[in-house]
Amino acid sequence: MPTDVENWKSEVYGSEIRDRLFEFAEEGYDSIPDDERDAWFERFKWWGLYHQRNGQEGYFMMRIGTPNGVLEPGQLRTVGEIADEYARGPGVNPIFGDAYADFTTRQSIQLHWIELSDVPAIFEKLEENGLSTQQACGDSWRNIVGNPVAGKDGQEVIDAWPVIRELNETFKGNDDHANLPRKWKVSVTGSADGSGQGDINDLAFEPAYRAVGGGGSGSGDGRDRDGDGGESEDAVGFNVRVGGGLARNEPRLARDIDVWVPPERVPDVAGGLSALFRDYGDREDRYNARIKFLVDEWGAEKVRERLQEEYVDFELETAGRDVREEYTYNAGEGERNDLIGVHDQKDGTNFVGLNVLVGRMGADDVLELADLAEEYGSGEVRLSQRQNVIVTDVPDDTLDDFLDEPLLDHYSPSPSPFMRGSVACTGTEFCSLSIVETKNRQVRFARWLKANVDLPADVDEFHIHLSGCTASCAQPQIADVSLRGMKTRKNGDPVEALDVGLGGGLGEDPQFARWVTQRVPVDEVPGAIANLVESFAAERDEGESFRAFVARHDDDELDAFVDPEETDYEDPLMYNTKRTWYPYAEDDSMEDAPPTPADD
Amino acid sequence: MTTRLRVLDDGAWISVNDAREVRVSELWRLDAPDLCECALSDLVVENFQSVGVDGPTVEVRVYGQCIACGVSGTTGWIPVGRVRGGEFAELDRSAVRRVRR
Numbered sequence: 001m002p003t004d005v006e007n008w009k010s011e012v013y014g015s016e017i018r019d020r021l022f023e024f025a026e027e028g029y030d031s032i033p034d035d036e037r038d039a040w041f042e043r044f045k046w047w048g049l050y051h052q053r054n055g056q057e058g059y060f061m062m063r064i065g066t067p068n069g070v071l072e073p074g075q076l077r078t079v080g081e082i083a084d085e086y087a088r089g090p091g092v093n094p095i096f097g098d099a100y101a102d103f104t105t106r107q108s109i110q111l112h113w114i115e116l117s118d119v120p121a122i123f124e125k126l127e128e129n130g131l132s133t134q135q136a137c138g139d140s141w142r143n144i145v146g147n148p149v150a151g152k153d154g155q156e157v158i159d160a161w162p163v164i165r166e167l168n169e170t171f172k173g174n175d176d177h178a179n180l181p182r183k184w185k186v187s188v189t190g191s192a193d194g195s196g197q198g199d200i201n202d203l204a205f206e207p208a209y210r211a212v213g214g215g216g217s218g219s220g221d222g223r224d225r226d227g228d229g230g231e232s233e234d235a236v237g238f239n240v241r242v243g244g245g246l247a248r249n250e251p252r253l254a255r256d257i258d259v260w261v262p263p264e265r266v267p268d269v270a271g272g273l274s275a276l277f278r279d280y281g282d283r284e285d286r287y288n289a290r291i292k293f294l295v296d297e298w299g300a301e302k303v304r305e306r307l308q309e310e311y312v313d314f315e316l317e318t319a320g321r322d323v324r325e326e327y328t329y330n331a332g333e334g335e336r337n338d339l340i341g342v343h344d345q346k347d348g349t350n351f352v353g354l355n356v357l358v359g360r361m362g363a364d365d366v367l368e369l370a371d372l373a374e375e376y377g378s379g380e381v382r383l384s385q386r387q388n389v390i391v392t393d394v395p396d397d398t399l400d401d402f403l404d405e406p407l408l409d410h411y412s413p414s415p416s417p418f419m420r421g422s423v424a425c426t427g428t429e430f431c432s433l434s435i436v437e438t439k440n441r442q443v444r445f446a447r448w449l450k451a452n453v454d455l456p457a458d459v460d461e462f463h464i465h466l467s468g469c470t471a472s473c474a475q476p477q478i479a480d481v482s483l484r485g486m487k488t489r490k491n492g493d494p495v496e497a498l499d500v501g502l503g504g505g506l507g508e509d510p511q512f513a514r515w516v517t518q519r520v521p522v523d524e525v526p527g528a529i530a531n532l533v534e535s536f537a538a539e540r541d542e543g544e545s546f547r548a549f550v551a552r553h554d555d556d557e558l559d560a561f562v563d564p565e566e567t568d569y570e571d572p573l574m575y576n577t578k579r580t581w582y583p584y585a586e587d588d589s590m591e592d593a594p595p596t597p598a599d600d
Numbered sequence: 601m602t603t604r605l606r607v608l609d610d611g612a613w614i615s616v617n618d619a620r621e622v623r624v625s626e627l628w629r630l631d632a633p634d635l636c637e638c639a640l641s642d643l644v645v646e647n648f649q650s651v652g653v654d655g656p657t658v659e660v661r662v663y664g665q666c667i668a669c670g671v672s673g674t675t676g677w678i679p680v681g682r683v684r685g686g687e688f689a690e691l692d693r694s695a696v697r698r699v700r701r
Binding site: 004034035037038054248249286287428432433434435469470471485486487489494497518519576578 | 604606607608609610611612613615618620623624625626627642644646647649665667670672
């Protein structure tokens with residue numbers, strides 16, 4: 001039997017939602033019939049609008065999809081102006097104030113406290129400036145991710161940015177692909193560092209070489225195996241993987257389906273696989289709907305066979321020679337674990353990755369950063385999957401002046417490892433699913449760790465990801481230290497807690513974190529990490545990475561290293577933040593929740 | 601009178617007659633021998649899987665973890681409240697809930 005969501009989608013979905021959305025905005029929030037609100041809220045997601053959680057009636061989170069995290073000149077200013085004008089509500093965050101933008105792990109931007117009546121004006125301003133919220137959420141093509149410095153990166157194998165743009169133009173607003181069984185996350189990466197994080201996406205295109213032309217009996221994978229010195233040459237394209245994802249305690253790495261595709265064929269293969277998911281995905285059980293479960297059921301070989309037989313009209317080529325052995329991004333060791341700091345562009349200028357702690361930046365700072373990007377670079381800014389920003393096109397002769405700007409004291413190109421490695425999801429501040437408070441807590445954790453914990457001198461990165469629940473929006477399974485929202489009892493009382501996982505990361509051989517210690521009360525987590533780091537420093541082999549250290553210990557040994565304990569860290573939100581209308585409000589009970597915003 | 605029941609927000613809420621009434625992330629005391637061996641499970645409610653009714657009683661199946669023993673899994677049908685005269689009354693959160701057998 002189809003789910004409620006499928007029934008609602010079958011009535012109205014896709015582009016046509018917009019007309020009704022604008023009518024509701026014009027007529028006022030209360031014009032949405034009570035018995036239709038859940039259906040409309042579900043549909044609004046397709047246009048990037050999530051109704052915020054209980055207690056925040058009438059306020060929405062708005063997600064702006066920026067393909068590959070690219071904000072062209074002027075677009076960051078647009079985001080900052082919209083945040084400043086519209087992303088203010090009755091709740092004021094004690095760390096970040098009352099107007100801010102969140103940069104997400106999928107290279108998108110989220111604004112909060114958006115009122116329905118403001119949506120048409122916001123859409124108009126976004127679209128005038130080449131931005132959109134279309135399909136930023138909902139059951140369809142989400143924001144396409146990749147190496148954020150595609151087209152500029154000195155380490156690039158192939159420029160994936162034109163491919164991503166074409167996919168974005170082809171599949172946003174495409175009725176044939178507008179209503180899928182569930183979300184559809186695509187990564188296209190052209191760099192050799194693995195920064196597109198394809199392994200955790202529904203569909204991943206990763207750079208690979210393949211022999212084309214003559215070349216005798218070559219294997220076709222780009223290696224001249226017959227040794228005839230043949231006439232074949234390497235073409236650069238993409239290998240295809242399907243069925244990765246982290247959510248619901250069911251993490252999967254994308255599976256290799258033994259397909260290589262040249263850049264011009266990417267839309268055909270991507271469309272074919274999207275259509276396969278549309279036709280064969282499970283629409284009767286949303287928990288089983290993601291394509292990772294279909295790949296579990298079918299196996300990669302059958303996915304390839306169906307793609308070939310039913311969805312493409314050309315002969316698929318077998319996989320080419322990949323560059324995975326060069327992957328460093330979020331790999332736990334080597335250079336370029338992230339894109340923070342100054343890096344060479346292939347045109348001789350520089351891109352500068354700046355750390356945005358937990359991805360949240362106040363509107364004033366967004367606007368100031370837009371100024372700096374125009375003054376020192378081309379005005380373009382890009383977003384990484386580690387919730388950070390990158391200013392591109394900075395020439396050598398003004399680089400030092402840029403690095404001396406006061407704003408970079410706060411958004412540093414050379415931050416403390418604990419600041420640099422912090423990633424956090426939205427949490428109970430706004431999200432219905434989250435079990436615990438996250439962003440502010442991770443800020444508190446990072447500040448405490450910076451002040452109290454010393455990593456070994458040769459360790460300059462240490463990734464800690466805090467996700468409020470098993471939806472895994474902070475990608476906890478691919479961090480050195482993975483924190484996931486839980487509950488426990490302390491002295492008999494329910495308190496917010498975190499499960500602790502260790503040793504996750506991507507790279508050539510990606511590994512999900514092992515959950516070694518369960519339900520640590522949140523006030524004991526900094527002490528646990530301090531003890532863990534102390535054990536790591538004392539017992540590691542010379543030069544050993546944290547990830548390698550974790551790999552050579554069993555779960556019981558690791559659990560002993562974690563050793564939770566109270567310290568002078570105090571957590572002001574130990575108790576159930578979900579029972580508040582807003583965790584940071586002075587009067588935070590549900591009875592004190594603000595009225596729905598007035599229509600004006 | 602028909603009662604409209606829904607699992608909303610990807611399993612975060614149970615809606616009764618178009619109002620979000622029961623949320624995840626609570627701790628429930630549970631008599632659920634099918635879930636774990638604890639005499640009384642102390643379940644973190646992580647995700648609602650399905651919702652139904654047995655007479656006036658609204659029941660759910662939830663995915664969660666017993667914090668006493670660490671076992672995770674999906675429960676049988678657990679009562680969460682009653683509907684009388686169209687009004688939903690949630691069970692006291694401290695109540696011991698018994699899985700329907």
